[in-house]
Amino acid sequence: MLMFILGHTITITFIGCTLSSKMSALLKREATGDLLVVCKASGDKLRLQILGILRNESFGVTELCQVFNVAQPNMTHHLKILASAGLVQTRKEGTSVFYRRALTADADPFSGLKQKLYDTVDLEPVTTAVTLGVSRVHRQRAQRSQSFFARRADQISENQDLIAPIESYLPTLCEWLEELPRSSSVIEIGPGESPLLSRLADQFKRVTAMDHSISMLQKARVRLNTTCSRRVRFLEADISDFDGPMVELIVLNMVLHHLSSPSMFFQDAARQLKPGGTLLIADLSPHKQDWARETCGDQWLGFDPVDLTHWSEDAGFTPEKQSFLGLNNGFQIQLRQFRYSPTLS
Numbered sequence: 001m002l003m004f005i006l007g008h009t010i011t012i013t014f015i016g017c018t019l020s021s022k023m024s025a026l027l028k029r030e031a032t033g034d035l036l037v038v039c040k041a042s043g044d045k046l047r048l049q050i051l052g053i054l055r056n057e058s059f060g061v062t063e064l065c066q067v068f069n070v071a072q073p074n075m076t077h078h079l080k081i082l083a084s085a086g087l088v089q090t091r092k093e094g095t096s097v098f099y100r101r102a103l104t105a106d107a108d109p110f111s112g113l114k115q116k117l118y119d120t121v122d123l124e125p126v127t128t129a130v131t132l133g134v135s136r137v138h139r140q141r142a143q144r145s146q147s148f149f150a151r152r153a154d155q156i157s158e159n160q161d162l163i164a165p166i167e168s169y170l171p172t173l174c175e176w177l178e179e180l181p182r183s184s185s186v187i188e189i190g191p192g193e194s195p196l197l198s199r200l201a202d203q204f205k206r207v208t209a210m211d212h213s214i215s216m217l218q219k220a221r222v223r224l225n226t227t228c229s230r231r232v233r234f235l236e237a238d239i240s241d242f243d244g245p246m247v248e249l250i251v252l253n254m255v256l257h258h259l260s261s262p263s264m265f266f267q268d269a270a271r272q273l274k275p276g277g278t279l280l281i282a283d284l285s286p287h288k289q290d291w292a293r294e295t296c297g298d299q300w301l302g303f304d305p306v307d308l309t310h311w312s313e314d315a316g317f318t319p320e321k322q323s324f325l326g327l328n329n330g331f332q333i334q335l336r337q338f339r340y341s342p343t344l345s
């Protein structure tokens with residue numbers, strides 16, 4: 001009996017060994033296959049350039065065709081190869097699909113290799129033609145947004161209430177503002193008709209209300225409701241072109257999801273902030289309510305908090321406070337505070 005049990009155990013163990021060695025051979029073969037896919041995907045100049053511009057940004061296929069002056073079937077083919085190697089991933093923004101660089105995951109056996117590839121790609125200088133192509137795409141996005149606000153300035157405040165009534169998060173924002181020095185000079189980008197601009201004028205020494213839409217700036221001027229209105233100056237400008245005196249605080253309330261390049265915005269903000277300055281952002285967490293693109297002119301359907309952290313750190317910011325507030329209509333607000341803390345080299 002004992003012999004039978006022993007024999008059986010040995011047989012099971014043996015089968016187990018055979019199975020596990022077969023399994024590991026299989027896994028190895030699959031892994032080698034994947035390695036080949038990754039190597040092949042990265043063995044092409046155009047694909048490396050595509051990976052280069054997808055570092056912090058997302059582009060649609062037609063935008064990528066424009067940047068690289070390549071026909072759509074050709075671009076689709078290259079993106080497919082990069083996607084099958086796990087080097088790019090897609091994100092749907094309404095009916096449009098955007099490509100971005102895939103994040104490396106610990107569970108991926110090639111995460112080290114992919115990270116090295118990304119790091120090396122990032123050391124490569126971007127050609128002038130590609131830089132110009134990217135700027136052209138950003139300009140087109142900004143123009144679309146600008147003409148939206150020119151046409152719909154009268155409905156923005158109503159639309160804003162449909163998505164995120166400011167009453168739901170203003171108290172938290174005000175608590176955070178209370179902790180900042182009153183002597184600060186401030187830029188609020190895209191103030192619109194929200195009461196925040198008056199609140200900033202009441203508290204801080206100098207406030208610049210900046211908007212790239214003259215109609216929206218006019219709305220903000222009319223809405224300004226404070227005895228301190230002389231502290232506010234109105235400026236028609238786009239933050240990406242702006243180059244004025246540096247300030248201690250930049251505030252963006254429901255504006256980031258309208259910008260042509262939210263990741264680049266952090267670099268722009270860093271240029272305008274004094275070291276130690278504060279960036280305050282109120283925006284949406286990722287959502288799937290496509291109608292916001294059509295009705296409210298939203299370029300991006302909210303943001304993954306991890307992306308904001310990553311973009312901010314890349315531009316020399318340290319994330320500080322954060323607060324996430326769920327709303328009854330299915331949207332979630334994220335309030336984020338970042339300190340500009342560049343490392344001196």
Ligand SMILES: C[S@@+](CC[C@H](N)C(=O)[O-])C[C@H]1O[C@@H](n2cnc3c(N)ncnc32)[C@H](O)[C@@H]1O
Nearest residue numbers: 149190191192194211212213216238239253254
């Ligand atoms: C949805 S409204 C937000 C208005 C207000 N902050 C609120 O919460 O009600 C977005 C505002 O940002 C402005 N805006 C969008 N992109 C901009 C840019 N690149 N530079 C300056 N202003 C911009 C728009 O013109 C608009 O006034």
